[in-house]
Amino acid sequence: MLAMLVQLAVIFSDYYWNVGELSRLFVEQETGRLASGVGDANGGVTYRLPEEIEQRYSNAKTGYIARIRDASGKVIFESCDDACExxxxxxxVNPPDFWLRTLIPGKPLTLVGGRAFFVGHQRIVVDVATMGDPQNVISEVFWNEILEHMIVPMSILLVLVLGATLLSVRRALKPVQAAANAADLIDPLDSMSHLPIQDMPREIAHLAVAVNRxxxxxxxxMKSQRVLTSGxxxxxxxPLAAIKLELGRIDHPRARKAEADLDDLVDFVSQLTALARLDSFDHGMFEEIDLAMLCSEVVTQLAPWVYENEHSLELSIQAHDVFVKAVPALLKDALRNLIENAVRHTPNGTNIVVRVGTKCVEVEDRVASVQQAPADPVYRSDGLGIGLKIVERIAELHKGSLRNTLTKHGHTFYLELARTEGR
Incomplete structure (x- = not known):
């Protein structure tokens, strides 16, 4: 656009100060307008003055005169008296195809000229003259020239340049879009997960390499932190096992209380170890499993322990043949944590329901009495909430999520998983 404006200014100044070029353009365009009224009827020539210039050449006193002749010199149209002849x-005289003579140099234009045209097979000559250009026709001539030879071609070029620029930019940034999509899937713990740099512009490839580093x-x-935590x-x-062994030899109620607290601490350490080792599992362990069958196995395994803690456990399979791509051991750990979490943090007599749906596994605890149902979800946090953290991390590894809702009867946890395509 800037180049177009500069070119427009250059052409404007060139045409405006070049009186000879303006005179030539005046003769060409005016004779063309006059010649547009010439017609060919039954081998003869007819003429009708175009409406756009009818007022200009209606008489010889407007400052513009014109004459149209055929090849034999016969006058077809004339707006001139004997004085201007x-x-x-x-x-x-048989005139050339184009002629021009300046009567008074400079502006406003005072000139006379002519141009030859062919109507069918007949040659006609259009002569035109202006005395001072009182209607400033030269401005119209000038802007027509600018429009036809400058603005229209440059506008087309501008559209082509913009289109080519947008297309080239989009094509050049395709690798960047691919890298942005790949960035969402990067796993810092996977050495094979990185931003692709092939077919990428050199400047952006440097950024991708830096991001990979x-x-x-x-x-x-993360690996060093996991190793430290696991260690x-x-x-x-x-030492915890040794302490528990020593406490078992002491016959005292306070020893039993300390032993129960120690069991909680052992469970916490076990969960901490499981969380630390969670990201180090083999990604090749994913397999297609039947979600209903897996939940049935976990419920069967935990049912005796749930009954011992004075709770009830129910399995409700609302959708059969639900297959997911998962690591069975991890998915069992997640479901086991949710059930154990419900048992530990609800009053005795709570009914725990495991539902298998088409999109998720639900674990709901329904307290027998509404008055016993806790209204504050904070009671779910077992210390640091390691159990739920493990479930959340397992859900993330399976490209799913964990969420929960609080009702008047208790809590419902939703473990959402991605189903296998086509199943």
Whole structure:
């Protein structure tokens, strides 16, 4: 657009100060308008003055005169008296295809000229003259020239340039879009997960390489943190086992209380170890499993323990043949954590229902009495909430999610999983 404006200014100044070029354009365009009224009827020539210039050439006193002749010199149209006839070439002279003569140099234009046209097979000559250009026709001539030879071609070029630019930019940024999509799937703990740099512009490829290095550092930090957590948990388990063994030899109620507290601590350390090792499992362990069958196995395994804690456990399969791509051991751990969480944090007599739906597994605890149902969801946090953290992480690894709702009867946890395509 800037180049177009500069070119427009250059052409404007060139045409405006070039009186000779403006005179030539005036003769070409005016004779063309006059010639547009010439017609061919039954081998003869007819003429009708175009409406756009009818007022200009209606008489010889408007400052513009014109004459149209055929090849034999016969006048077809004339808006000139005998006094102005001397300005044109004599009728007996066969004029050239184009001629121009300046009567008074400079502006406003005072000139006479002519141009030859062919109507069918007949040659006609259109002569035109202006005395001072009182209607400023030269401005119309000038802007017509600018429009036809500058604005229209440059506008087309501008559209083509913009279209080509947008197309080239979109094509150049396709690898960037692919890298953005790949960034959403990056796992810092997976050494094979990184941003692709092939077919990417060089400048952006440098950024992708830097991002890959940053993810590598993040992965190394996460691995070192997991190793540290796992190591601490492993070292603590041995002294805890020794303490529990010593407490078992003491016959005292306070020892039994301490032993129960120690069991809770052992469970917490076990969950901490499980959380630390969760990201180190083999990604090749994913397989297609029947969700209803897996839930049935977990419920069957935990039912005796649930009954011992004075709760009831129910399995409701609302959708059969629900297949998911999962690691069976991890999915069992997630469901087991949700059931154990419901048992530990609800009053005795609570009915725990496991439902298998088309999109998720629900674990609901229905308290026998509404008055016993806790209204504050904070009671779900077992210490640091490690159990639910494990379930959330397992759901993330299976490209799912964990959410919960609080009702007047208790809580409902929804473990949502991605179904296998086509099943």
């Amino acid at each position: 001397s300005r044109f070439l004599p009728k007996e 940053a993810f590598e550092r993040v992965g190394e930090l 601490i948990a492993h070292e603590v388990r041995t």
